[in-house]
Amino acid sequence: MHIYALALEKGGVGKTCLAVNFAAAFSRLNLRVLLIDLDAQAHASQWLGCDAEQLRPEDSIIGVINGRKVTECIRPTEEGVALIPAHAAMASLPIQLASSPNSGIFSLQDALDQIRQPAPHYDIVVLDLAPARGPVLATALAAATRCIAPVQSENLVLRALRALIDSVAQARRINPHLRGVSIIRNRYAPRSAGDMIYDHTLRQFYSEQLMRTIIPIRASLRDSAGLQQSVFRYTGSDAGEVRNLFLDLVEELISLDGGA
Ligand SMILES: Nc1ncnc2c1ncn2[C@@H]1O[C@H](COP(=O)(O)OP(=O)(O)OP(=O)(O)O)[C@@H](O)[C@H]1O
Numbered sequence: 591m592h593i594y595a596l597a598l599e600k601g602g603v604g605k606t607c608l609a610v611n612f613a614a615a616f617s618r619l620n621l622r623v624l625l626i627d628l629d630a631q632a633h634a635s636q637w638l639g640c641d642a643e644q645l646r647p648e649d650s651i652i653g654v655i656n657g658r659k660v661t662e663c664i665r666p667t668e669e670g671v672a673l674i675p676a677h678a679a680m681a682s683l684p685i686q687l688a689s690s691p692n693s694g695i696f697s698l699q700d701a702l703d704q705i706r707q708p709a710p711h712y713d714i715v716v717l718d719l720a721p722a723r724g725p726v727l728a729t730a731l732a733a734a735t736r737c738i739a740p741v742q743s744e745n746l747v748l749r750a751l752r753a754l755i756d757s758v759a760q761a762r763r764i765n766p767h768l769r770g771v772s773i774i775r776n777r778y779a780p781r782s783a784g785d786m787i788y789d790h791t792l793r794q795f796y797s798e799q800l801m802r803t804i805i806p807i808r809a810s811l812r813d814s815a816g817l818q819q820s821v822f823r824y825t826g827s828d829a830g831e832v833r834n835l836f837l838d839l840v841e842e843l844i845s846l847d848g849g850a
Pocket residue numbers: 600601602603604605606607608629633719720721776777778805806807808809811812813815
């Protein structure tokens with residue numbers, strides 16, 4: 591079971607967009623996919639058609655941390671992706687984790703063990719994270735097998751990337767299954783001389799972690815969210831191109847990690 595954590599402290603870089611469309615792409619390849627929305631904003635849950643306002647806090651990961659069975663919190667979506675949705679009450683998750691044994695660091699890993707044994711219920715688990723460093727990120731990295739960071743060629747984004755790489759290095763001390771960070775250039779359009787410097791930095795210092803496939807700015811990735819569809823269901827004019835890019839990204843991940 592591969593566990594991909596979509597993370598970066600900088601907001602709006604495309605974590606949720608990639609999480610949803612990755613999950614849908616894996617599902618199109620007939621892999622069994624679970625997305626866990628770890629962001630109280632609940633954008634991934636909404637994108638997958640789940641109305642977070644109709645939920646109770648215990649339907650989210652809060653329920654699992656308080657002892658509910660993981661399978662009781664999982665619901666199906668139109669994308670064929672299983673979902674543990676988020677709830678606004680997750681805003682207090684950092685405090686709840688901090689007061690749990692070992693600062694709750696192993697709570698997600700323990701929860702995922704429930705769906706890993708005796709045989710994995712899913713091939714792929716996708717974790718969508720909030721733009722923050724802190725206990726929720728630490729808990730996710732303690733469970734993940736790979737961290738995925740969407741980036742643009744901007745100073746603040748590259749600073750956030752350095753911070754994330756530090757967090758992953760720390761997490762690897764307690765999680766030997768965490769293989770590192772893969773960087774995806776999303777909404778990628780370096781234009782100014784300044785952008786080109788950061789683009790060069792990215793290619794020079796992170797070449798081993800950079801994924802080959804680049805996701806440009808595309809209307810279908812902006813507009814499909816409002817219709818609660820992944821690009822695999824959305825029928826806008828550039829959706830076909832974007833679908834192929836996500837399938838390329840998924841193939842890259844499969845060649846790094848294997849399929850299931
Ligand atoms: N390649 C793209 N082309 C066009 N729009 C995009 C692209 N990637 C993301 N978007 C849009 O940009 C906005 C921000 O993306 P998203 O919500 O995925 O970022 P995020 O990193 O999850 O943000 P946050 O840090 O707040 O959780 C969304 O409206 C999304 O649909």
